[in-house]
Amino acid sequence: GAVVSQHPSRVICKSGTSVKIECRSLDFQATTMFWYRQFPKQSLMLMATSNEGSKATYEQGVEKDKFLINHASLTLSTLTVTSAHPEDSSFYICSAQGGGKFSNQPQHFGDGTRLSIL
Amino acid sequence: AQKVTQAQTEISVVEKEDVTLDCVYETRDTTYYLFWYKQPPSGELVFLIRRNSFDEQNEISGRYSWNFQKSTSSFNFTITASQVVDSAVYFCALMDTGRRALTFGSGTRLQVQP
Numbered sequence: 001g002a003v004v005s006q007h008p009s010r011v012i013c014k015s016g017t018s019v020k021i022e023c024r025s026l027d028f029q030a031t032t033m034f035w036y037r038q039f040p041k042q043s044l045m046l047m048a049t050s051n052e053g054s055k056a057t058y059e060q061g062v063e064k065d066k067f068l069i070n071h072a073s074l075t076l077s078t079l080t081v082t083s084a085h086p087e088d089s090s091f092y093i094c095s096a097q098g099g100g101k102f103s104n105q106p107q108h109f110g111d112g113t114r115l116s117i118l
Numbered sequence: 119a120q121k122v123t124q125a126q127t128e129i130s131v132v133e134k135e136d137v138t139l140d141c142v143y144e145t146r147d148t149t150y151y152l153f154w155y156k157q158p159p160s161g162e163l164v165f166l167i168r169r170n171s172f173d174e175q176n177e178i179s180g181r182y183s184w185n186f187q188k189s190t191s192s193f194n195f196t197i198t199a200s201q202v203v204d205s206a207v208y209f210c211a212l213m214d215t216g217r218r219a220l221t222f223g224s225g226t227r228l229q230v231q232p
Contacts, residue, residue, distance in 0.1 A: 032218060034218075034219050034220070036222075042224070043222045043223065043224045043225055044163075044209070044220075044222045045222075046219045046221075049217070049218075049219055091161060093161075093163065095220070097218055106153070106165055106168045107213075107218075107220065108165075109155075109162070109163040109165075110162075111160075111161065111162040112161045112162060114161065
């Protein structure tokens with residue numbers, strides 16, 4: 001079964017709306033979570049890395065005020081797309097990495113969120 | 119900087135043909151991991167394999183096999199006797215042990231025709 005749950009799977013909303021995407025690790029503690037973005041027919045690009053209890057590290061070119069990331073617990077990270085516009089429409093996917101003895105395990109990916117801004 | 123190159127944008131084969139997906143990577147790290155993921159039209163990423171940089175043994179899993187050649191920085195993926203259900207986008211990815219984020223290739227879209 002899924003070890004990382006991402007919700008919602010699909011969002012359609014009006015321009016100017018803020019959208020929150022949740023990423024939960026179901027049966028392990030995720031010390032690190034990663035957020036990726038995928039435009040249609042393109043590759044996945046890392047947006048940011050979040051470690052539990054600390055500020056996220058954003059990749060160059062990713063607006064931290066536009067994409068707010070919170071990793072308040074070892075099982076939950078959220079990505080909020082603030083005041084979304086059509087150019088923010090994309091597929092967003094998270095992955096979670098366990099800590100300690102699980103740090104060498106492959107990352108587990110959520111099923112992704114398809115965001116469409118009208 | 120790390121880089122993963124999948125030169126084949128799209129491949130089309132007929133069912134039962136063998137197909138090899140190429141992956142070439144660049145990294146300055148001596149310790150790293152290589153991955154292959156399958157992304158069907160529904161969008162989720164399906165983990166296929168992870169290989170660490172110290173293990174150059176080839177691996178076979180059913181119809182899937184992987185050839186890791188450190189000398190040429192390649193990690194190629196072969197599907198034997200392809201099936202329609204293999205149709206998907208396949209991504210090769212590289213992870214350094216420091217940052218642990220994945221650097222993905224641009225993906226290869228495989229279409230298997232019946």
